[in-house]
Amino acid sequence: MRIIGHLDMDAFFASIEERDNPRFQGLPIVVGADPRGGLGRGVVSTANYAARAYGIRSALPITRAWRLSEAARQQGKPAAIFLSGSWRRYSEVSAAVMALIKEHAPQMQQRSVDEAYFDLSPTGSFPNATALCRLLKARIQQELHLTASVGIAPNKLIAKIASDHDKPDGLTVVAPADVADFLGPLPLRAIPGVGPVTEQFLQKRGLRTINDALALSQEALEELLGKWGAALYSKIRGIDTSPLREVATAKSISEQTTFFADTLAASVLIPQALELCSHVHERLHEEGFTVFRTVTLMVRFADFTTLTYAEKS
DNA sequence: TCTGGGGTCCTAGGACCC
């Protein structure tokens, strides 16, 4: 029997800041772009749960987060603490989390800085797998003073959906017999790979939940979404046979930056482009690459139109 | 009320070859 776990740290960056700065205890914390008093550019990377109570969440424009915080402050609530974050510190904590997972489930696949899949099949049963994950969560709590949410399921797809189902500090178990009941009522957006565009597209056709989409034949879904429709047909049935795999070597290295004020001045653009180039080149060397194939230049205009130009070396 | 930064994967269409 295949049993897969997925662990997702809760409000990872913001939780680390709260943990490491006692004076932030219990306050709303927003890690992301500099709000510059409401004039900043960029978005929220992570908001802790106190900040989420203000309506602040990941990917929200930082100016809107700033305004939400100001509105709360005018109601006598504490203003949010805005931090730019420290990638190095987060990486260190990430490594500690991954090491703990590996101790309990050696066969694992890190999915991002704060997420991993791991194979619980060796435990032999869902109750055993559940006990192991309770222990893992307790160790993360005691040793790292952070919380995680975990999903346990027959495959990666369902485990990922399950870990997201009860946050923070959740543990959601979906045994094979429960898969259909678990998935059916969920919004289609819960499926990894269904983003805002696909969600909108499906909603316009009256499809909101997984149950709605189950009524469609594979051909009908393919007609709507092309190849992705065939994949979705399997996903909404909880079918996923993808194996755990080691992290592949990087396929690209990039850097980008946004100006505080829009500009078309070559005297500004060219030095900035050269600086980004030299950083990327440094990283290329640091990571042990000796050759590269394609260089891509990306430019984004005020209306968010984005152009790329690529050339083989 | 605007929309970061660092990535992956997919698709359409053109160039090119036989």
Added chain:
DNA sequence: TCTGGGGTCCTAGGACCC
């Protein structure tokens, strides 16, 4: 002057994820 079909490689753009 008009021109196939299969295959591969490449670029541009877009959706998505954290």
